[in-house]
Amino acid sequence: MKKRLIFTLLYEKGSFVLSRNFRTQKIGDVRWLGSHYNFEKVARFIDELILINISADSSFDEHFRETLSEVVSGVFVPVAAGGGVRTIDDATSLFKFGADKILVNRAIFQDPVLVSTLSRRFGQQAVVGSVDVRRTGSDFQVYTDKGTQVQPADRLGELVSQGHLGELYLNSIDRDGTGQGMDPGIAEIVDNSFQVPLILAGGAGKPEHLLNAITLPYVNAVATANLLNFVGDGLRKTRESIVNAGVELAQWD
């Protein structure tokens, strides 16, 4: 299976944001992303795109879906979307507005039946389990709600072993937005036994960080949400360095 380079767009209350240890800074809406970052061109160097709505306020759901739809119309790669998926209808709407997969987060712990229902209805491959992981020494814990609620990591492994999650997206809370490098150790949080592809996120500040993580055998994909460091030709250079290191990525012109 080819490995993947993924970009994550974080959306909060009407705007895309940068996050650093979960403190966010507004950067602009979808038009701003186009005009300032030429995002559609940047997106030619990624295998997949993820959009996460971190608003924690359902009144922004509709605007998030419109944003998703606008982004999708100019980016010809698979797109996963999530954040605030509480019901089947929430998920159905995201698919309708252009998502190929949805991310589930708090539902893993609070409503696993929703996760299994989504997996049966849309297919396991369309449901991505997304959690934040905090390191304390050599111990790891899963958190939701912007790093404030500890959750039982076992639930994640259970849903994987039951075949309800097609992929895992693990984000390091400690490295989030720091640009200091990724923490592959967070993969220890779940007994995955290579059953589903693992996407590692959090901490990439330069191409080497993504390269170091993607070369690990248990990491199938790496993601960055770092717009400042990876737009321009950052993703192109990253892709080149990964391919030059002998890691198999999909290729196109």
Added chain:
Amino acid sequence: MSSSFSPVTIVDYGMGNIRSVEAAIKHLGYESRVSGDSMVISQSEILVLPGVGSFPAAMRAIKAKEIDTGIRDAVTSGKSKIMGICLGMQLLTESSSEDGGSPGLSILGGAVERFSPHVAATLPVPHIGFNSVIAPEGSVLFDGLAPETDFYFVHSFRMATGQSNALLATATYGEKFVAGFESGNVFGTQFHPEKSQSSGLRLLANFLRSELT
């Protein structure tokens, strides 16, 4: 440039990833309309049949709206061309064994079945992600693309090779299977060109501008 082309009709039977296909067609400078109306479909020169989901459910939805008649009228008259994507490609064949089985639209020969048991024993099914596709010589769809090009797949069922006279593109996932076919005015891809970066856009453009034979 849009106005010089007749619009593309994206066939809507309620199970498609229509938004992405629509965006890709628009990006290529063509106008499109989404329709589940058998009359509109039967009179369209360019048809795209997308789809994600269960084959029998799709056929039920298609028959309920008499879309099958519309597609056959358009395509068998030779006035129209059609491209099926993913489940849409599978629907153009004679049958699938998915979910208890169902006949297809039978525009082309061939049957769709789950990946062989020996594949599922060693590799995850569904087959998901970018995989290399070997283009057949003389292909209209793959014109201008490398003989081996990466495209994005998501599927658990596939058409086996060796059961159709159509020009076949192939991919390998534990076994060789049909990644795409073309025969006259009928085209299909098991992969998603609308999710396959510039290679997918090129392939879609090749279909859209192909001459009717």
